Amino acid sequence: MIMFGDRSQTRSAAQDAQLLVEAMTPRYSLLSGRFKQSFAYLALQTRMPGIMSQIVAQLQSNMPELEEQFGEEVRKDVPNIVDAIERLSRELKRDRYFSLFHGNEPDKAEWNAFISELPKPKRSYFRACWLHAECYLYRRIYSIFEHSHCLRTYDYFGDLKHEDLKASVQAMEAVGKATCQMGKSWSNFSLMMRLNAWSNHFELFWNSMGGNAKLKARVDVKSVLDTFENRLLANDSILVWNCLVKAKLQGKQKIIVDYICDNAGFELFTDFIFLAYLVEAGLATQVRLHVKSIPWYISDVTKRDIDWTLGFLQQHPSDILSTLGYKWLDFFRNERFIMAPESYFWTGPQPYFVMVDVNLDLFHYLSQAELAIFKGDLNYRKLTGDFIWDSMEDFITCLRGFRPTNVCAIRTVKCEVICGLPEGVADKLVRTDPQWMTSGRYSVIQYTDSLRCNCWQHEMEGEQPDDLGGMSLRSI
Numbered sequence: 001m002i003m004f005g006d007r008s009q010t011r012s013a014a015q016d017a018q019l020l021v022e023a024m025t026p027r028y029s030l031l032s033g034r035f036k037q038s039f040a041y042l043a044l045q046t047r048m049p050g051i052m053s054q055i056v057a058q059l060q061s062n063m064p065e066l067e068e069q070f071g072e073e074v075r076k077d078v079p080n081i082v083d084a085i086e087r088l089s090r091e092l093k094r095d096r097y098f099s100l101f102h103g104n105e106p107d108k109a110e111w112n113a114f115i116s117e118l119p120k121p122k123r124s125y126f127r128a129c130w131l132h133a134e135c136y137l138y139r140r141i142y143s144i145f146e147h148s149h150c151l152r153t154y155d156y157f158g159d160l161k162h163e164d165l166k167a168s169v170q171a172m173e174a175v176g177k178a179t180c181q182m183g184k185s186w187s188n189f190s191l192m193m194r195l196n197a198w199s200n201h202f203e204l205f206w207n208s209m210g211g212n213a214k215l216k217a218r219v220d221v222k223s224v225l226d227t228f229e230n231r232l233l234a235n236d237s238i239l240v241w242n243c244l245v246k247a248k249l250q251g252k253q254k255i256i257v258d259y260i261c262d263n264a265g266f267e268l269f270t271d272f273i274f275l276a277y278l279v280e281a282g283l284a285t286q287v288r289l290h291v292k293s294i295p296w297y298i299s300d301v302t303k304r305d306i307d308w309t310l311g312f313l314q315q316h317p318s319d320i321l322s323t324l325g326y327k328w329l330d331f332f333r334n335e336r337f338i339m340a341p342e343s344y345f346w347t348g349p350q351p352y353f354v355m356v357d358v359n360l361d362l363f364h365y366l367s368q369a370e371l372a373i374f375k376g377d378l379n380y381r382k383l384t385g386d387f388i389w390d391s392m393e394d395f396i397t398c399l400r401g402f403r404p405t406n407v408c409a410i411r412t413v414k415c416e417v418i419c420g421l422p423e424g425v426a427d428k429l430v431r432t433d434p435q436w437m438t439s440g441r442y443s444v445i446q447y448t449d450s451l452r453c454n455c456w457q458h459e460m461e462g463e464q465p466d467d468l469g470g471m472s473l474r475s476i
């Protein structure tokens, strides 16, 4: 049962209006744990406390390894960290208000400004926008480690990410074999895009590859992707292809693709397969990878994960994996791949349409690229503002003016945010597969170019969504 924080104060009418309700998230609202029949509620109620317990359990069971790596001082750190995480979990259950950060983290000022500016009824775990609450929790967990003596740089999700990569060796070999020597053609590009989309849900991909190790090793990746075809609900791959081919035809010397990464493990492997294809096929001259600066959403990629993954592949006894590992390392050496400058914006709570106001440098950086590809569900939520749009609303509208360059989103659908679907698709899925928005069994590849008009703003003038969480529709 949820208790409410700040019991010392009498609730105002505005706060009353924000109490938890026994309902699904209404259309044109921000996702929020306030709606008890929503996935956001479930995730805050059970998933996040589970993640925190897992970190605690892992710290306690890894004590000997931690001591070896960080020295015996770690024995003092761990109980403090465990206490702080358990306190945080209780705060969440009691729907307390977000508090300010007091450490030495480089993004402290931005976070504190963000928290201070949130209207009070939208500043507690369950009543806030889900994106805000979830990012805040991951940021608080980081802050607990940042305050410690020995474990400041420790990646508490590192072991999980490593295990994920190790467990997917056979899948990687199969994908590596199936995709080597793929020349520049629309059909190959289309296959690469679909591979990239489905890699956002590894379990689905893996299970579809067969029931045992032998089957998996000789699986036909193209046939596996074909079986997912009717679950790819929107596919703008041809527009992405046109965007890159046009740049080449226009004789552009530099065709930069910015890639905003999602998960490490198998997903990062397939990201590299796809990005290397872009470069080798001459569709891009350089790929710039954007990763998280701190451990994030369990499996999100950090720079350390990139290094670890390349090292793992290079040293692997499988010829195909080690060859790929060395090839991609070479791509970094000759700057066909580069790491984009570190940015804490990616681990901030804000949707992307505010980037132009709060991080103009990053917006300008992206605007040098021909194309920015945003991978995964969390990026999709940030692109579309963690908001329940009409499922048929145009993708371009949902970006609310965020178009630093041509934008592509690739994700499997893991939460109740969706747009750009053809008429009738969502209604049918609600009837035939009620869990369709949270199962990851469906995916979308959506695109909009940077030049299209802003007419959506006029169209929406008479129909202002009622809950933008203090945010306004804005032009670029």
Ligand SMILES: O=P(O)(O)OC[C@H]1O[C@](O)(CO)[C@@H](O)[C@@H]1O
Pocket: 043, 134, 200, 262, 263, 297, 375, 376, 377, 378, 379, 381, 411, 412, 414, 415
């Ligand atoms: O790794 P992805 O595709 O960004 O998915 C993360 C998603 O999973 C969740 O943790 C819950 O399914 C969401 O919070 C988030 O949108």
